[in-house]
Amino acid sequence: GQQLNQSPQSMFIQEGEDVSMNCTSSSIFNTWLWYKQDPGEGPVLLIALYKAGELTSNGRLTAQFGITRKDSFLNISASIPSDVGIYFCAGATNFGNEKLTFGTGTRLTIIP
Amino acid sequence: DSGVTQTPKHLITATGQRVTLRCSPRSGDLSVYWYQQSLDQGLQFLIQYYNGEERAKGNILERFSAQQFPDLHSELNLSSLELGDSALYFCASSVGNLEQFFGPGTRLTVL
Numbered sequence: 001g002q003q004l005n006q007s008p009q010s011m012f013i014q015e016g017e018d019v020s021m022n023c024t025s026s027s028i029f030n031t032w033l034w035y036k037q038d039p040g041e042g043p044v045l046l047i048a049l050y051k052a053g054e055l056t057s058n059g060r061l062t063a064q065f066g067i068t069r070k071d072s073f074l075n076i077s078a079s080i081p082s083d084v085g086i087y088f089c090a091g092a093t094n095f096g097n098e099k100l101t102f103g104t105g106t107r108l109t110i111i112p
Numbered sequence: 113d114s115g116v117t118q119t120p121k122h123l124i125t126a127t128g129q130r131v132t133l134r135c136s137p138r139s140g141d142l143s144v145y146w147y148q149q150s151l152d153q154g155l156q157f158l159i160q161y162y163n164g165e166e167r168a169k170g171n172i173l174e175r176f177s178a179q180q181f182p183d184l185h186s187e188l189n190l191s192s193l194e195l196g197d198s199a200l201y202f203c204a205s206s207v208g209n210l211e212q213f214f215g216p217g218t219r220l221t222v223l
Contacts, residue, residue, distance in 0.1 A: 003154055041216060042114065042215050043214045044214070045212070045213060045214075048210065048211050088154075092210045098160065098209065102147075102154055102157075
């Protein structure tokens with residue numbers, strides 16, 4: 001099935017550092033969402049974006065809906081140990097259903 | 113806790129068998145979605161139900177089927193199981209918009 005490309009695939013950072021990751025698609029999406037998944041758990045919704053160019057924050061997390069509608073970005077400021085996990089982007093076209101297409105994921109590891 | 117419940121948490125079975133996974137959506141949510149997550153495929157959308165009716169279909173095999181009952185809980189039936197069906201199966205629910213809330217998943221192991 002179709003998947004969105006996320007980069008980087010994995011990140012190794014120190015606590016307190018800022019993190020940036022992105023998600024790109026060959027198709028246009030009308031909605032972008034960002035999820036975080038901890039090992040053995042279901043994905044947790046972090047941020048939802050509904051308009052091209054929109055910038056939305058949730059605490060230390062900030063996400064942007066790319067102007068071309070083919071990409072989205074997630075930034076985490078001042079990382080803390082509980083930020084460890086896999087971050088997924090998801091896109092939707094909204095055409096009569098709510099099917100989400102998920103990205104390949106970015107695995108975030110914090111080095112002690 | 114998302115409010116979405118899934119049972120069982122773990123399931124171990126043999127090839128050729130049939131299993132049923134169960135999902136209860138968040139209170140008030142009419143839409144239920146099923147996803148498969150395997151190591152090499154990421155999260156793949158299988159099927160969506162809205163208020164008892166099938167609304168969207170993804171890459172769901174013919175050996176798999178689902179339904180949503182009048183009380184809005186949903187079941188995913190997997191039959192003639194193969195080794196490659198081993199994966200995490202997630203259910204998600206929403207009020208009918210795009211903000212989907214995921215359950216804890218069922219880990220299926222086919223031996």
